[in-house]
Amino acid sequence: MPQSSLQKRRDRPCHLAIVVPCFNEEDVLPLSIATLLQQLREMIDADQCTKDSYVVLVDDGSSDSTWDVIEEAVNDHVGSFRGLRLARNVGHQAALLAGLDYANGRCDAAISIDADLQDDIDAMPRMIDAYRTGAELVLGVRKSRDVDTWFKRNSAVGFYRVLRWMGVDLVENHADFRLMSAAALRHLSEFSEYNLFLRGLVPMLHSRIETVTYDRSERAAGETKYPTRKMLSLAWNGITSFSVQPLRFISAMGFLVFFITLALLAYAMVGVFSGQVIPGWASVVIPLYLLGGLLMISLGMVGEYIAKLFLEAKQRPRFFVDTIVGDPTRNE
Numbered sequence: 001m002p003q004s005s006l007q008k009r010r011d012r013p014c015h016l017a018i019v020v021p022c023f024n025e026e027d028v029l030p031l032s033i034a035t036l037l038q039q040l041r042e043m044i045d046a047d048q049c050t051k052d053s054y055v056v057l058v059d060d061g062s063s064d065s066t067w068d069v070i071e072e073a074v075n076d077h078v079g080s081f082r083g084l085r086l087a088r089n090v091g092h093q094a095a096l097l098a099g100l101d102y103a104n105g106r107c108d109a110a111i112s113i114d115a116d117l118q119d120d121i122d123a124m125p126r127m128i129d130a131y132r133t134g135a136e137l138v139l140g141v142r143k144s145r146d147v148d149t150w151f152k153r154n155s156a157v158g159f160y161r162v163l164r165w166m167g168v169d170l171v172e173n174h175a176d177f178r179l180m181s182a183a184a185l186r187h188l189s190e191f192s193e194y195n196l197f198l199r200g201l202v203p204m205l206h207s208r209i210e211t212v213t214y215d216r217s218e219r220a221a222g223e224t225k226y227p228t229r230k231m232l233s234l235a236w237n238g239i240t241s242f243s244v245q246p247l248r249f250i251s252a253m254g255f256l257v258f259f260i261t262l263a264l265l266a267y268a269m270v271g272v273f274s275g276q277v278i279p280g281w282a283s284v285v286i287p288l289y290l291l292g293g294l295l296m297i298s299l300g301m302v303g304e305y306i307a308k309l310f311l312e313a314k315q316r317p318r319f320f321v322d323t324i325v326g327d328p329t330r331n332e
């Protein structure tokens with residue numbers, strides 16, 4: 001980075017946008033709003049961010065009173081909050097993207113954080129410090145997973161291991177709590193993929209990456225919006241969006257079966273010449289089912305990638321913004 005722009009970052013407070021996706025968060029949101037406001041004010045007082053820094057609350061098609069809570073915050077604390085209402089529920093990753101897309105061009109840096117504030121917002125000032133010393137991406141990394149259930153903790157560890165094995169470059173224990181500079185946001189906006197796995201994309205956006213560690217606490221109120229089904233689908237999406245390893249695995253399996261068959265053939269030939277004829281039922285039926293199963297799994301796996309291509313080829317929009325409130329440059 002040129003010395004002059006680094007100097008600018010150091011000298012001036014940063015124009016910050018905090019992006020928060022919210023889906024049916026009426027229970028926890030009032031508390032989160034108060035905490036975020038407090039944090040924002042502290043950072044402004046400490047000259048870390050500018051007075052017009054703000055929080056963008058993205059309502060991901062909630063069916064409860066989340067939007068009312070957001071509108072109230074926007075009206076009560078003019079300038080500090082903005083609300084983005086999506087036309088329908090598109091899921092955490094796309095909702096986050098909608099918020100980041102809004103922040104692109106409207107800030108020096110954006111920090112994304114979940115609405116339940118499980119991620120420690122005290123790490124924000126440290127993220128800004130890292131940004132001001134030249135980082136374009138600052139990733140929040142959890143120290144421990146003590147507060148998670150046994151299942152979530154172990155499935156997460158397994159997930160990172162499998163992904164790494166498949167060649168996906170992920171920072172362990174980093175979820176979606178991160179700071180992205182204006183440049184990183186601009187780079188992100190060039191990616192138009194429909195199947196979004198932000199965690200996997202982030203390392204591709206810039207090389208000046210730093211990490212900040214923090215402790216993750218329990219959800220303050222409300223329930224998790226990530227049931228096991230959604231978690232598995234996120235994991236699967238992560239694998240198939242970033243790795244072709246499963247497809248290679250199919251070819252490897254094909255070769256293996258082929259060579260085993262050759263060996264069996266040799267064995268059978270020996271049997272014929274030595275006059276011992278195998279009764280034959282098991283040796284026919286077992287490979288038949290085995291191969292049938294393998295073939296179906298393989299086809300399914302290939303189909304999974306084709307489905308992905310199908311979705312990408314359509315180039316469908318990933319979200320629709322229905323309403324924006326609290327944006328000073330718009331007439332509402």
Ligand code: UDP
Nearest residue numbers: 021022023060091092095114115224225226
């Ligand atoms: N979320 C969302 N859309 C969804 C599901 C979740 O915007 O369809 C948001 C949710 O409001 C929260 C964040 O994504 O801010 C993470 O969800 P949650 O805290 O329930 O996940 P967990 O921490 O349990 O993995």
Ligand code: MG
Nearest residue numbers: 114116118219
């Ligand atoms: Mg959570």
